[in-house]
Amino acid sequence: MTVNDDSFTNWKNREEIAESMIPIIGKLHRERDVTVLLHSRSLVNKSVVSILKTHRFARQIAGGELSVTETLPFLQALTTLDLGPSQIDIGMLAATYKADDRGLSVEEFTAGAVAGATGTNKIERREPRDVVLYGFGRIGRLVARLLIEKAGSGNGLRLRAIVVRQGGDQDIVKRASLLRRDSIHGQFQGTITVDEANSTIIANGNEIKVIYANDPSEVDYTAYGIKDAILIDNTGKWRDREGLSKHLRPGVEKVVLTAPGKGDVPNIVHGVNHDMIKPDEQILSCASCTTNAIVPPLKAMADEYGVLRGHVETVHSFTNDQNLLDNYHAADRRGRSAPLNMVITETGAASAVAKALPDLKARITGSSIRVPVPNVSIAILNLRLARETTREEVLDHLRNVSLTSPLKRQIDFISAPDAVSSDFIGSRHASIIDAGATKVEGDDAILYLWYDNEFGYSCQVIRVVQHVSGVEYPTFPVPVV
Template sequence: MRLRLAINGYGRIGRCFLRALMFSPLRDRFSVVAINEPSDLESMAYLTRFDSTHGCFPGSVDVGDGRLRINNEEIQVFHAREPAGVNWADLGIDILIEASGRYSFRHELESFLGAGCERVLLSHPGNSATDVDRTIVYGLNHDLLTGTERIVSAASCTTNAIVPVLSILDQAYGLDHALLTTLHSVMNDQPLIDGYHHADLHRTRSAMQSMIPVSTGLARGVARLLPDLAGRIEAKAIRVPVVNVSAIDLVAHLERPTTVVDVNALLREAADGRNSGRMSYTAAPHASIDFNHSPHSAIIDAGQTRMSGDRLLNLLIWFDNEWGFANRMLDVAACWGERMA
């Protein structure tokens, strides 16, 4: 029997999640029965059909009777602005995909449970480790899911990109310290032109005219998933004026010596083996656009691997921050659903 899904927040990740599901091998496991999005139905249908980043939807999209009809499957649409504005219990939802990004504290997330949702899967980290029952990076710790959880986070696109790589390096060489710099594509919390847009003054500046430093919780996210590395990871982020595909520049001081050849061989083996489908490896000369619509959480750019001495390592890791992450959310939902049975 298919699990019944609903999506709360039909923005970039919500729409990518639905697209990824519609054409995934996991499709037969789920039915999307409801979407809650404050915007109007016609706009929702239009942005489902046409996407400037991922192209036109390769299927049918229609509206009728207050519903969104995708590939002839009807999805009930609501326009509530608060969790209790939808009677989720009457819909029989097994998992709610919380993709609005508005809720990260436990008392906020429990509002969905109180309104009748059985379980909530977040498209972002909880405010703290205790705000969710588990934070899952698929391929790293999804085996911890038991099916009894009520609130689960799929972490973030950057966490999914870097944590498996850090884990591989730590197991092979030992990580003394590491510095992560995320070069992230623009996001909706930035204006097109300078304006009173955000409490963080960096985010008042035009997204498409500058590279802009912003705050990031990536170091905390790493420590949450790899507690042995707590206090040894620092991170910063710079938004760059491209609409999609991001990268992480990793500088790591290793406990044991190695070479560029050995590091690349280690990561290629991981990409071809236990991380296949989630990590990729390339030695070709690339630009970021080459990874648009990649379903991988991390693409190792082997041509950019550097060593200073035999312990100071520098890696470049690409990722489609929309499509890759939406596919990992789908993986987490499928794994969680299996454990519920």
């Protein structure tokens, strides 16, 4: 047998093992609300090849690929436990087991590591929490995809309705088609049917009522059987407390804005300040995609090195508020053709840092350039640190933060020397640190932060909604603080 034959046989063996993992992962998710992760990446609804590629990602941790033969025993051990709703990282289980010197079996170690999700410690399943989407544009449709994907056993978040203005003949059919196919993010993973007579879209069994209204005051959500709902406003039409309060109608308990909030509306970046949300807060904002991209790495740097001042330059993909061709626009430059020009514009992300990181006294300034790509942006974060350091130290710190810290769902890390913007379409992280582009000299550090300004941001929105709804389940093993 040749070396090539050995490699192929090894690949086929790993394929077989990954294939055996899929029904276990699916059953845990459907029946127990357990999401199986591998170094913070979900394995739910993933293909054989995707599972193997996710295992390969682990080479960033110890320089070697994590084998499915190493993680399968931990996955099998989970099936023997009385698990409650949780997220369990089998990659972290495998890594911490290697470092454990107590001589425990895989089954014994796993039982101890996830004890907080078993027996009397486990979270009891809650009634499904209703969610309403007000607006169904780019972010609204991606949030809808995520809500449908995360339906699990049906005891988490439940998308009940979307509210839009009537768009003409076959409105619901066209909106369903936009949910089904996306030029950037690909096809919807599942099936979608339309019940025009009842104004309902059925996606993977989720019945979603399409409500037509021109203003929040026109809707009584209880008439549709909706109660205590979290309403996600994707329109950006109202950004202050007075305007967003219009949504607090019968059937709606909380309002989440997918744009920067104004005035006293809390701007939340999940992973950084979501724990500061008051239980009785009814209105909050998820800030902007750029704020979500820069605040987690900024916190990671400030916690380790201190930050005296900073500037962020955002190179941002064009958005729907720009013109396709030159035409009138209320803004000075956004009227010029988005696919043909780089357009200097403003960003409120720098000023929003103060809301998310009130203890950071450093002055952060910012500016932005819109460029002719439809998705994925990059923020260049230039920092003056409180102490001198080296590039190697900074990269080691940020790599560890991305893998083992409480910010690992927000911060990703890539060392590929040939990565470009389209490689990050579909990233679920708020920010991806480009190791190769990072520059450090003394107390100056420049970080290049990629982010999918549509999908990555939508994932952050969902995390905030999960938190305020009480269905943000704990992760095991517990991340290192």
